Amino acid sequence: MSKHKPKIAIIGAGIAGLNLANLLAEVAEIVVFEKSDKLGGRAATHHANGFSFDHGAQFFTAKSKVFQAFVKALEAEQVIAQWDARFVEVAGGEIHSQREWDDEFPHYVGTPAMNAIGQHLAKNLDVRLNQLIVSIKKPNAHWIVETAQAKYEGFDWVLVTIPAAQAQAILPESLDFNAHLDDVLMQPCFALMLGYEAPKVLDWDAAFVSKSILSWISVNSSKPNRGEPFTMVALSRNDWAGDNFDQPESEIADAMLLALEVIVGQKLEDASYLKLKRWKYANAPRKDEPLEMIDYASQIACCGDWCMSGKIESALMASWQLANKLKDVIS
Numbered sequence: 001m002s003k004h005k006p007k008i009a010i011i012g013a014g015i016a017g018l019n020l021a022n023l024l025a026e027v028a029e030i031v032v033f034e035k036s037d038k039l040g041g042r043a044a045t046h047h048a049n050g051f052s053f054d055h056g057a058q059f060f061t062a063k064s065k066v067f068q069a070f071v072k073a074l075e076a077e078q079v080i081a082q083w084d085a086r087f088v089e090v091a092g093g094e095i096h097s098q099r100e101w102d103d104e105f106p107h108y109v110g111t112p113a114m115n116a117i118g119q120h121l122a123k124n125l126d127v128r129l130n131q132l133i134v135s136i137k138k139p140n141a142h143w144i145v146e147t148a149q150a151k152y153e154g155f156d157w158v159l160v161t162i163p164a165a166q167a168q169a170i171l172p173e174s175l176d177f178n179a180h181l182d183d184v185l186m187q188p189c190f191a192l193m194l195g196y197e198a199p200k201v202l203d204w205d206a207a208f209v210s211k212s213i214l215s216w217i218s219v220n221s222s223k224p225n226r227g228e229p230f231t232m233v234a235l236s237r238n239d240w241a242g243d244n245f246d247q248p249e250s251e252i253a254d255a256m257l258l259a260l261e262v263i264v265g266q267k268l269e270d271a272s273y274l275k276l277k278r279w280k281y282a283n284a285p286r287k288d289e290p291l292e293m294i295d296y297a298s299q300i301a302c303c304g305d306w307c308m309s310g311k312i313e314s315a316l317m318a319s320w321q322l323a324n325k326l327k328d329v330i331s
């Protein structure tokens with residue numbers, strides 16, 4: 001007689017949730033619930049008026065052997081490509097160092113946009129978009145996950161792969177690891193997106209910025225396989241975003257545009273598209289020891305980049321770590 005596969009609900013279709021779903025697909029029946037209408041979470045792309053902007057993760061690197069192998073497979077399938085950007089470090093409007101990224105320590109981006117990674121990982125999965133989960137309950141032997149309109153029942157396990165503060169809002173208070181979620185710091189960030197009809201002349205493609213309210217600038221259109229008009233994405237410093245999070249959009253955008261003009265040394269006000277994105281939970285500082293949040297008795301777990309550090313590699317590594325633990329108890 002064939003054994004009935006356990007049923008798992010995964011909350012969040014970011015890189016961690018989608019990778020986890022693929023890793024457990026052999027041993028369980030999986031449904032992924034995602035609040036937005038897009039896949040990939042913070043590995044995100046905003047499309048508008050013929051422009052596209054990677055307004056979340058800008059690029060990623062691969063330090064661990066296991067992630068390097070994963071990256072090579074995605075590269076072979078043309079889901080990602082190396083971004084050999086002309087990289088500069090800018091302090092107080094002056095360039096302090098300059099080099100070109102290359103094979104020695106490759107930097108990658110999704111192609112034709114960062115959200116290609118989420119779309120690729122979701123290919124064979126049952127992902128339900130536009131499902132904001134507002135509560136998770138276990139009134140009997142099985143879990144129930146609920147949106148404001150619908151109730152999904154009968155799950156043996158629930159795996160929550162959303163930012164820690166958002167997880168805490170929907171998890172049952174009684175869970176042992178709930179208290180540890182309080183200690184997880186996630187920092188905000190603003191992303192300013194600018195699209196131009198005519199290209200700007202710059203002698204760099206990516207800039208790490210200090211002594212400014214900005215922390216990072218990408219010439220988005222310089223990334224591989226973009227084939228589109230000139231676009232830039234400027235990221236604010238986390239502390240500046242925290243101090244100004246609720247300010248009006250026009251004030252934040254004006255201040256960031258001014259700071260950007262100082263760095264590029266030219267006027268940028270002729271953008272034909274300008275948009276600001278406020279990320280409340282953008283980045284997480286590096287943890288000395290990876291967090292592990294599994295309640296084997298209740299059959300619920302949390303994971304995400306924030307278990308390690310605010311990076312795509314960490315989101316993947318945290319999901320691998322959790323999947324390895326769960327495979328032993330589920331199969």
Ligand SMILES: Cc1cc2nc3c(=O)[nH]c(=O)nc-3n(C[C@H](O)[C@H](O)[C@H](O)COP(=O)(O)OP(=O)(O)OC[C@H]3O[C@@H](n4cnc5c(N)ncnc54)[C@H](O)[C@@H]3O)c2cc1C
Pocket residue numbers: 011012013014015016017033034035036039040041042043055056057058059060061131132133134161162163166170189190191235279281282283303304305306309310311312313314315
């Ligand atoms: C501005 C910015 C710049 C960054 N730059 C870099 C970089 O250069 N390099 C790098 O490696 N990383 C970078 N990162 C971090 C990187 O994007 C993340 O580490 C990674 O994408 C996290 O993946 P995740 O799956 O853990 O979480 P997320 O991507 O946050 O996925 C969680 C998903 O859960 C969904 N969700 C949340 N609440 C609910 C709910 N209640 N119900 C249903 N769904 C829900 C969300 O919509 C989201 O899709 C950056 C992030 C930002 C925001």
